[in-house]
Amino acid sequence: MLISGFLGDLIGRRDALIIMSSLFMISMAIFSVTNNKALLFITSVLGTTTGSAGGGGAGGGPVAPLQTSLLADNTESMERTRVFSLTTSIALFSSLMGSLISYTILSVGLGDLTLFRLSLALSVISTALLALVRRDKPRIKYLGINEVLPRRSSRPITRIAIAGSLGSLGLGMVTPLLPLWFRLFLHVSEVEINEVYTASYVVSIVLTLLARRVEGLMGRVRAISLLRSLSVSLFIVMAFIPIFIIDAVLYVIRVALYMITIPLRQSLSMELIDESERARGLSITGLARRVPYGLGSTIAGLLMDYAEFSLSMVLGGTIALLDPILYYVFFRRYDGE
Numbered sequence: 001m002l003i004s005g006f007l008g009d010l011i012g013r014r015d016a017l018i019i020m021s022s023l024f025m026i027s028m029a030i031f032s033v034t035n036n037k038a039l040l041f042i043t044s045v046l047g048t049t050t051g052s053a054g055g056g057g058a059g060g061g062p063v064a065p066l067q068t069s070l071l072a073d074n075t076e077s078m079e080r081t082r083v084f085s086l087t088t089s090i091a092l093f094s095s096l097m098g099s100l101i102s103y104t105i106l107s108v109g110l111g112d113l114t115l116f117r118l119s120l121a122l123s124v125i126s127t128a129l130l131a132l133v134r135r136d137k138p139r140i141k142y143l144g145i146n147e148v149l150p151r152r153s154s155r156p157i158t159r160i161a162i163a164g165s166l167g168s169l170g171l172g173m174v175t176p177l178l179p180l181w182f183r184l185f186l187h188v189s190e191v192e193i194n195e196v197y198t199a200s201y202v203v204s205i206v207l208t209l210l211a212r213r214v215e216g217l218m219g220r221v222r223a224i225s226l227l228r229s230l231s232v233s234l235f236i237v238m239a240f241i242p243i244f245i246i247d248a249v250l251y252v253i254r255v256a257l258y259m260i261t262i263p264l265r266q267s268l269s270m271e272l273i274d275e276s277e278r279a280r281g282l283s284i285t286g287l288a289r290r291v292p293y294g295l296g297s298t299i300a301g302l303l304m305d306y307a308e309f310s311l312s313m314v315l316g317g318t319i320a321l322l323d324p325i326l327y328y329v330f331f332r333r334y335d336g337e
Contacts (some may be wrong), residue, residue: 004062005283009139065282072270084263085211141188150277161288167323168289172296173316202254219335228324231257237319
């Protein structure tokens with residue numbers, strides 16, 4: 001992740017995005033032709049995890065800084081929230097369709113090899129489409145410490161990283177726990193859990209498209225702070241109301257509120273970070289979210305050993321509340337611009 005953003009500003013964001021996407025394409029090609037376990041393991045570490053076009057998870061993955069900054073380069077500031085909401089909604093829809101297609105292929109007995117080959121074909125098309133994007137110029141003129149580090153935007157990058165790291169630490173303590181919370185504590189079936197997650201995708205796909213309207217009604221920073229505060233607070237509520245149907249509805253609402261804020265935060269970050277440092281800045285803030293998320297997951301695992309389901313949700317939700325609170329403290333003045 002950190003390398004991708006710096007590479008984007010060094011050689012151009014479009015070219016770096018093609019390279020990162022090609023890594024995933026190469027890894028799918030290897031998965032499609034060999035059963036060598038050692039090679040598959042190495043490919044998984046060096047290929048899939050660094051070139052995934054989805055870029056999910058805390059921090060967004062290595063492709064996210066390049067994609068977000070490239071979109072910002074090709075859009076006007078007034079339309080960025082709308083563009084980011086559309087791309088986020090499309091990404092959610094694609095993930096949902098991918099899951100359904102995968103389930104269908106495996107259900108009819110075609111096997112994993114078919115999935116790898118289909119992924120390869122789709123990644124080839126995706127990478128080819130990137131070549132149609134206008135090539136951008138490098139932002140780093142020479143490899144010196146003062147030139148490489150994003151010094152112009154150091155203050156907003158630091159503030160975004162601080163807020164995001166606390167939010168990701170809290171989310172890491174809760175999000176990986178939820179399927180186990182539903183299965184072991186609320187005693188629901190895997191089918192019911194899948195239905196809850198599918199519903200959260202569907203609702204989020206629709207509501208994410210309303211991000212621009214929400215921004216106009218509430219202001220960008222106020223919307224981010226309020227909606228994310230409500231979103232993480234629902235984890236705490238769920239911990240004290242261990243009833244499946246209620247928790248299922250609360251979870252769907254929580255995800256939808258969270259997803260609405262993603263294009264808002266992307267748009268604000270592109271305004272805060274200097275144009276010449278966007279990819280690097282997003283890589284740094286992404287890493288600042290990724291690492292604490294992993295730490296939070298480790299803490300959640302330890303609490304799971306003692307069956308402290310509720311404690312992890314309450315503690316994680318409380319820590320995650322610091323993210324939207326600090327966001328408002330740091331950036332509230334930008335709502336007036």
